Amino acid sequence: MRQVSDVKESYEIGSKSNIDQPNQELPEDVLPDFRSFLMYFHWECHHTAETILSAMALGIGLSDENHFRPTNPGHNNQLRLLHYPPVPVADVEQHLSTEMGAHSDRGSIIMLFQDDCGGLQIEDPHNPGVFINVPPPKDEVVMNVGDLMIRWVNDALKSTVHRVTLPPKQDRFTGDEHMTRARYSVPHFVSPEGQSVVECLPSCADEKPPAKYKPIE
Numbered sequence: 730m731r732q733v734s735d736v737k738e739s740y741e742i743g744s745k746s747n748i749d750q751p752n753q754e755l756p757e758d759v760l761p762d763f764r765s766f767l768m769y770f771h772w773e774c775h776h777t778a779e780t781i782l783s784a785m786a787l788g789i790g791l792s793d794e795n796h797f798r799p800t801n802p803g804h805n806n807q808l809r810l811l812h813y814p815p816v817p818v819a820d821v822e823q824h825l826s827t828e829m830g831a832h833s834d835r836g837s838i839i840m841l842f843q844d845d846c847g848g849l850q851i852e853d854p855h856n857p858g859v860f861i862n863v864p865p866p867k868d869e870v871v872m873n874v875g876d877l878m879i880r881w882v883n884d885a886l887k888s889t890v891h892r893v894t895l896p897p898k899q900d901r902f903t904g905d906e907h908m909t910r911a912r913y914s915v916p917h918f919v920s921p922e923g924q925s926v927v928e929c930l931p932s933c934a935d936e937k938p939p940a941k942y943k944p945i946e
């Protein structure tokens with residue numbers, strides 16, 4: 730079997746109340762204000778996520794727009810800083826390395842901030858195996874539905890399979906060595922509390938379609 734390596738570096742932080750995954754703090758004198766800014770940004774992202782979750786609750790027909798708040802209070806969220814360092818374009822074209830392989834994210838919803846490099850793709854839900862470019866929107870956030878949310882809503886929403894690959898051809902490399910440009914992205918993963926039971930919402934299941942997934946904790 731040929732090994733395909735994912736080439737990236739990441740740093741993650743979450744709520745200080747998450748004692749199962751304590752933050753690995755950088756010393757304050759190494760990057761002054763880094764910690765406090767990241768904590769501020771983490772909670773700003775969560776507040777925006779709460780608004781999105783409220784819109785989703787109304788969109789799927791719940792009468793309580795705050796339905797997802799008690800199970801998603803933010804203490805199990807993760808803010809991930811991602812750096813995809815330059816790699817030879819030929820390695821990616823020959824499938825010796827990839828930026829990030831195809832996957833769906835686990836939690837409730839995911840908000841993704843990215844620079845202008847491009848390379849993010851989603852799988853066409855109607856054509857498995859066919860990937861579509863998601864051009865980097867300026868000053869916008871890309872939002873994905875996570876694997877736990879689809880259990881709540883009984884597949885009324887889909888969790889998006891996505892991957893990161895080479896940017897479009899005209900912008901694929903820099904320099905004589907044909908290296909990719911460094912890419913930076915910041916996903917914020919919103920996940921339910923560890924003790925929450927994720928089970929099909931009554932309004933999303935009747936005989937047609939019945940609940941497709943068992944409750945999980």
Ligand SMILES: O=C(O)CCC(=O)C(=O)O
Nearest residue numbers: 811834843849893914916
């Ligand atoms: O870097 C990106 O644009 C996507 C990151 C991602 O999908 C992830 O970290 O799960």
Ligand SMILES: [Fe+2]
Nearest residue numbers: 832833834891
């Ligand atoms: Fe992802």
